[in-house]
Amino acid sequence: MNKRIKLRTLLVGGFITLFFVVLVGRIYWVQVVKADFWSEKAREIWSKSETLIPVRGTITDREGNVLAMDVAAYTVAVNPKVIHDLHLEDVIVSKLHQVLGKPESELRAIVTAKKKNGEYYVKREVRPEGWKIDKPLRDRIEQFRKDLSEQTDKSDVGIYMDEQNKRYYPKDDMASHLIGYVDKEGNPVMGLEASLNDVLKGKEGQIVYERDGNGVILPNGTVKFNPSIDGKNVKLTIDSDIQHYVEDAIKEAYVKYKPKSITAIAVDPQTMEVLGMANMPDFNPNEYWKAQPADFYNSATKALYEPGSTFKIVTLSAAVQEGVFNPNEKYMSGSIKIPGRVTPIRDIKREGWGEISYLDGLKRSSNVAFVKLGYEKLGADRLINYIKNFGFGQKTGIELQGESSGVENINPSIANDVATASFGQGNVLVTPIQQVTAVAAVANGGKLMQPHLIKEIDDPVTKKTEVIQPKVIRQVLSEQSAKKVSEYLEQVVSDQEIGTGKNAYIEGYRVAGKTGTAQKVIDGKYSSDQYVVSFIGFAPVGNPKIAVYVVVDAPDNKYLGGGAVAAPVFRKIVLQSLRHMGVNPTLPDTVLTQQQEKTVSVPNLTELTTDQAEAQLKARSLSSVVVGTGKKVLEQIPKAISAVSPDQRVYLFTEDRSKLPIPNMSGLSMRDALEVCSLLQIRCVTEGQGFVISQTLAKQNGEKVLKLVLAPPNSAQIAEPQATAEQRINGGG
Structure with a gap:
């Protein structure tokens, strides 16, 4: 019996001894041999890493008015478990439906959401209606949360507000195609927000610290801090007032003529700074999800049009530069036969105006005159060379993604290609930004310049500012030739009897311009009832401060050309802009006297x-x-x-x-x-x-x-605000 007890004692003691030997060995292995490995693993468990989000750079107009900025936003979240325990499902569903507009059935599904094991979730975001909401909505929900807390005597009633940042556009739909937008996920989608993303976004930072089991930062723990770097601020060339004039004018025409789209671009021809650029239809980047797909299309840089008669400026410029344009020389208007073409090319007035001068042909926008200038006098090679030199068939280089390069596919051996190109139809397709860039070269003395939207880039970290300088691409005309072309185009507007651009005339200012009306190509054939109508011009002639191109795609009245539809839009934009820029009219004394009598x-x-x-x-x-x-x-x-x-x-x-x-x-x-x-x-x-x-x-x-x-004047009706008691005028309203 004693032997058996001793044997058991030895056996148990041996096992215990072996256990402690193994345990001590394991401890030695972990704490000494593998100490560095397990220490690093422990730190990973203790460590907490947070990403530091940089502030995205602001976008402003040339005067510093903010067009895009980061602001605080709030995301609504709920705790289904707490809400269930407090029996608050009905009241919370009802209130969030009222404030956020989210259907009650969808809210109830979120508020009562369970895991697969049947347990309630402890946090669910209310998306998309409660995602990154503005402060006024946040304040209403926060007040509701406080009221519930008082009623239930509970600090946690299952409603939370997570603070974040979102992109905000103070001017709403102003310059929306140009600026673009950043979606709620933080992704830049289009416009300058996308093309300048690397400049605007900044660089994320990170902080890593050690904490205990309760999440409290250890006082002697290691902290690694890599600060975020805020994005750079971008100042644009856009003038908010001129942008407003552009948008106001095209919206009025959009409502009146119901076209597929309408685009207008205003630039300073001396520097090719874009002063205003807009399209209709447009969208509000603060509510981008409400827009239709077509609303996002930036026709100014992407749409391709047969330019029609506005393109005659290129042919005219080439003819003047090459010395083949004699304004007093006569030709027979009406129609002209082109080798290889079945039907003759005709003027808008099919029987023509008889034998007229080339200057009158310009004023009347005679196709025959420009076929004779481009096809007969210049010839294919010279005409095509000028078209390329004016930048057609090439991207302008403006700071926007997705710019179209246009089409220049004229076969010099095919007479019809050359003849139709001379008056802006056929195998020449242009974008609005190409067209205004080319005509600005005529206005500024013959220099083709790169259009640009960025004026300055300011780095808030280094405090350095990069100023974007105007860029001359090439000299396409001599200064003398450009001056002559400008004076000829001025007569298209000033001749109130036969000038097709007479509706662009502005009393007191020298305005040059050209109308355009081109048949649309639909299913490979020219349409008989859909046209692209346009007007392009600049003012004042001699020292131009602004050039504007207006293009209207398929207005509802097929009988109205560019002179009737687009020229008045041009006139409105230019008149308001010249006044805004302080450009005084140069009127004869008699007219000045009449104008002074108006004050x-x-x-x-x-x-x-x-x-x-x-x-x-x-x-x-x-x-x-x-x-x-x-x-x-x-x-x-x-x-x-x-x-x-x-x-x-x-x-x-x-x-x-x-x-x-x-x-x-x-x-x-x-x-x-x-x-x-x-x-x-x-x-x-x-x-x-x-x-x-x-x-x-x-x-x-x-x-x-x-x-x-x-x-600005005429931009909005002057409202009579309701006066407070302190604002009322004695005896007045």
């Missing part, structure tokens, strides 16, 4: 009674606004002797400034509005340029601040 001089009204002042203003057809309850005028705005338009209001201040109410300033210029604010000793902030369209009084740090929203 009224404001008399000196101080020290007069309000009745006397109002009577003097009424005699000059000026309206007045009395501010205050006094009977005598102490101050006036605009000041005495100011020249104003007849619809300008004159403000008459009748009390000490400390007692004056804030008047309704709708319709006042920025200068006069700021004078009113100065007089009232109130701080004023402005948004936009031009004339006041609305005003809002607020308090900031206890100080009264008046916010004025302005818009």
Whole structure:
């Protein structure tokens, strides 16, 4: 019995000894032999890595007005487990449906979502309606969450708001094709957002730190920090006011003529800076998911058109440069027979205008005149060479992805190819940006330049700014030839009897231009009822500040050409732009006198009674606004002797400034509005340029601040904002 006990004791003791030997050996192996390996594994478990997201660079116009920027956004998430435990399914589904507009059935599926094992999820995002929402929606949901928390006496009611960044476009659909957009996943999709992504996106950083089992950072732990690098800021050549004029004009025509699309590009021909570029239909990049596929198409750089008669500028330029254009030389208009072609090429007026000069042929946009100039006088080789030199069949190099190179496929041995190309049809297809680049070369003295959208790139890290300089590609015309062509094109507009461009005429300014009307090719054949109509031109002739191309694809009235549809759009854009740029008209004295009569001089009204002042203003057809309850005028705005338009209001201040109410300033210029604010000793902030369209009084740090929203003249109807008690004018509206 004792032997058996001893044997068992030895056996158990041996096993225990062996166990400890193995254990000690294993510990030695792990802690000594493989210490580095397991130490690294432990660090991986303790370590927490976070990606540091850089701020994407802003995009602004040439004056620094923001067109694209990063802003805070919020994603709504729910905890189905907590919501189930608190029995809040119905109330949360109902409220989120009301705020986000998401169907209740879809919300209920998210709020009650379970795993395969039957357990409720602890976090589910509400997508897409609750994904990266703006602060106003976030505030409503946050208030709802607080109310639920008070009602249930629970801090966690199963609704969370994850803060992130998203791309925001303050001007909504302004320049949408040009700027493009970044989707909610953070991917740049089109426009400058895509083509300049490497410049704008910056570089991600990372932080790695050690933590304990509760996720608390270890005080003596290792921290690795690689900071993020913010993206560079890009300033564009775009002028927001001119961009507005372009968009306003083409939207009006889009509604009126219901075309497939309409495009307009405005450039500075001296530098080829793009001042405005727009297409219709367009889209709002803040709500890109609501747009149709066709809304995203940037016709300005991608669409190919037979240019029609606007292309005659190239043929004319070549003929002038080569010395074969004599404006007084006569030819027989109507039709011309081309070898190898079954039917003759005809003018728009099939019987023609008889024997006329080549200058009259230009004014009337005679196809026959340009066939004779291009096919007969220049010949195939010279004509094709000029077409290539003006940049057709090649990309312009503008900073946008997907630019089309156009088509130049003229066979010099085929007479019909050469003849039709001379007036802009046949085997020549162009993009709008190519067309405006070519005509800008005529305007600026013969220099073909690369169009560009980027003015400056600013690096917020290094504080260095890269300025983009204008780039001359080649000299395509002599300065003297370009001057002659400009003067001939001016007559296309100024001749109000036979000039096809007469609807582009702007009183007081020298405008050059050319209309275009080209039949569309559908299924390989020229359509009898669908046309591409256009107008291209520049002003003022001699020192051009702006060149504009307008192209309208298939307007609903087939009988209206470029002179009727596109020229008025051109005129509206150019007139507003020249005024905006401070380019004064060069009118004959008689016309200047007539124009001066359209303004009224404001008399000196101080020290007069309000009745006397109002009577003097009424005699000059000026309206007045009395501010205050006094009977005598102490101050006036605009000041005495100011020249104003007849619809300008004159403000008459009748009390000490400390007692004056804030008047309704709708319709006042920025200068006069700021004078009113100065007089009232109130701080004023402005948004936009031009004339006041609305005003809002607020308090900031206890100080009264008046916010004025302005818009260019004719861009928006001047609204009469509802006046607060503090804004009402005594005895007025």
